[in-house]
Amino acid sequence: MYTGFKHLHSYLAYVLLAALVFSIIYVTIQFVGKKSFTEKVRKIALIGFIATHLQLLIGLVLYVLSPVGLSNFSGEAMSESLSRLYILEHPLTMIIAIVLVSVGYIKAKKPGDDARRFRTIIIFYGLGLILMLSRIPWSVWP
Numbered sequence: 001m002y003t004g005f006k007h008l009h010s011y012l013a014y015v016l017l018a019a020l021v022f023s024i025i026y027v028t029i030q031f032v033g034k035k036s037f038t039e040k041v042r043k044i045a046l047i048g049f050i051a052t053h054l055q056l057l058i059g060l061v062l063y064v065l066s067p068v069g070l071s072n073f074s075g076e077a078m079s080e081s082l083s084r085l086y087i088l089e090h091p092l093t094m095i096i097a098i099v100l101v102s103v104g105y106i107k108a109k110k111p112g113d114d115a116r117r118f119r120t121i122i123i124f125y126g127l128g129l130i131l132m133l134s135r136i137p138w139s140v141w142p
Contacts, residue, residue: 005062010142012058016051020101020129023048024122031118042109045121049105052098052128063091082137090135097131100124 026044030037063069068086077083104124108117 002062002065002067005058005065007142009055009058009062012051012055013136013141016055017129017132019051020048020125020132024125024129027118027121027125031115031122035114037108037114037117041118045105045108045125048125049101052101056094056098059091059094082139085135085137090137093131093135097128100128100131104128 023045027041030041035041066072066086068083070087072083073087077087101124104121107124108120110117
């Protein structure tokens with residue numbers, strides 16, 4: 001069961017990153033072209049929002065099941081950089097990134113100036129993506 005969730009979490013990360021990049025690029029093109037914020041734009045932003053939350057759910061299950069996750073939490077493990085990444089840095093940074101994506105999506109849904117709505121998605125999704133890329137365990141990622 002652990003191996004299945006580990007693989008699912010790893011490969012779904014590709015989908016998540018692609019969804020966020022696609023959302024950011026699409027919204028940026030609409031913003032630069034001075035288009036209006038349509039339902040299609042909202043749905044494309046929703047793709048990134050849903051992908052992040054699905055990845056969070058699988059990641060939380062994996063954190064509980066994993067031998068390098070919650071069960072490994074100790075002062076001794078915190079002195080080792082890879083263990084600290086799995087135990088604390090990766091989950092905490094990813095949760096912060098997902099909160100940023102969520103805030104961006106929720107704020108952009110509110111009626112108002114289209115340019116503000118586009119900028120909100122670009123900024124919050126972009127910051128979330130940067131945080132995610134900074135804490136991916138690249139050395140072991142398939």
